[in-house]
Amino acid sequence: MTGGDPADRDGDGTVDGTADADHDDREFVVVVVEPETPGNVGTIARAMKNFGLTDLKLVDPPEIDRDSEAYGFAGHAREDVLPNADTVTLDEVVERYHTVGTTAITGEDARRHVRFPFKTPAELRESLSTVDTDTALVFGREGTGLNNEELAQLDELVSIPANPDYPVMNLGQAATVTLYELRSLVLDEYQLPDVEHERAAESEIERFYDQFGAFLSEAESRDHKRERSERLIRRLVGRAHPTSKEVTTLTGVFRRATGLMEHADHSDRARDDESRAR
Template sequence: MVAMSHFYTKPATHNGYFLGTRNLLVKIMGERRDVPLPQRGWDPIVILVKSQHPGNLGAVCRAMMNYGFTKLRLIEPQCDITCDEARNRAKHAGSILDEAGIFSTWEEAVADCNLVIGTSGKREHGPKTVFRHFLNPWDVAELGPENGGKIAIVFGEEGMGLSTPELTKCDLLMTLPTWEGYPIANLSHAVNTTLYEIHRHHILVQGSSLGVADHLQLDRTISPEIRKLLRQAIREFGYSLTGDDKRKETYSTLLTRVIMRGMPLDIEAHRLLGAFVEATTAMQKQAGDADWQKKRRKRLNVTDESSINIPFQIYEEE
């Protein structure tokens, strides 16, 4: 079933003629209810203490849904969580609002949690640092799979943050590595940044799974065969340039280092192969090399960019 926008749009017309139904059914951008949630093995419970602004609350829900998190608990919310502002800011993550747990005390909210992580932008200096040793979001992302169970990440109320007594109740503390000149982030931004790091860690460590975008390239290594071919193509290109052998070798090495530092994927390297073959052939022809056609035929066959599984002739590097 096609998801419908809650906004009404008129059919598109031009000079009185109906152009079609493209505006009658508006598929919500990014909403794919048929996609399962990511299978991480652990999911943090986001806890908000005394939320003041329904807009922020809705934005938190949206950030959670963006990365496939759904567990939200509220301690003494100070705003109407069912109001239109909260719902509108949540967009299509309203289900998180509907299912959020409401608690009157801190103790009730974390009673079933194995680990409680408090957040704060107030990074103390001097002797107080012994009581406020902060983790970064990526540290939390790494310890989650090791700990398992129910891990709560607690965010304080807007403008105040968690109080010292509340921070004392936490097992660990986390902060965002913000600029010291303005370290306090907006509540929804802080939640978004934290959950992004956790989701990113899941992708990098566990790889593709249910709910993770299938277009994400997880393997950043180039295959040995493609690497060898690319280095050869770069070297042939470099030696087609003008100048002495030392200059040509310098350019070949420089190009190789710059390209490999970018960690190209196999398909990217394959397309670079085609470009280097074309450029090398053109320069040899321009230079009046009588054997340019013969050399091209002997060179790598990289004209089909739609596949990287092409029979290449591999020449040994000198």
């Protein structure tokens, strides 16, 4: 198996931009040490495709052919990430890259320095975002992960916060979570559209406050209660940053409610006047 250009995320021979123009030449590669099942290799390849990575390296992998589970699980990554994967040694990776090992079992303090200190994937993202270095994310075996000797060769560790009663994740799941957290380091856009939240004009919001005040005048006779309610609604709306449509809708609702209450009040008065006339 041979490696492709790590910046060619589409597998089309072109080089895409990254999230940070200052780090255009930075490489991120994924290394899997002695994976036991081809299916997990395919799952990792698919996660790489999802989150913008293309360079997969395998240490002592099982036989992977196009009829194996690896290709079945890889999705569109079967077109580029998986067939272009390199077979390497861990020593080669350590020599070339800044290495980040993944582990579920961590040391509790500095006395157990092989597995401590460690970062969460989110903390690792923040750390790497300020450093221009080629980085390898190293994942271990499905059953035992990376051993202490291997971890001792690596530069830093990352661990996914999980249930302390069962912190060990499936290899494919661990890779997917980690790559998701690091996506902003290699992707500058996503399939989700950029949605700008446009706050309603202050004049519209003030009209809502006026209408709410009119509603309270009908619903609440006690002055201190009305003042408190008006203050609370102002704080609530102020934190919510409503859109023009939202404010207009709320204003209309309270206007109709106020009108109904005024109509009911007038009807009650008419009935009282009629009773007194009798």
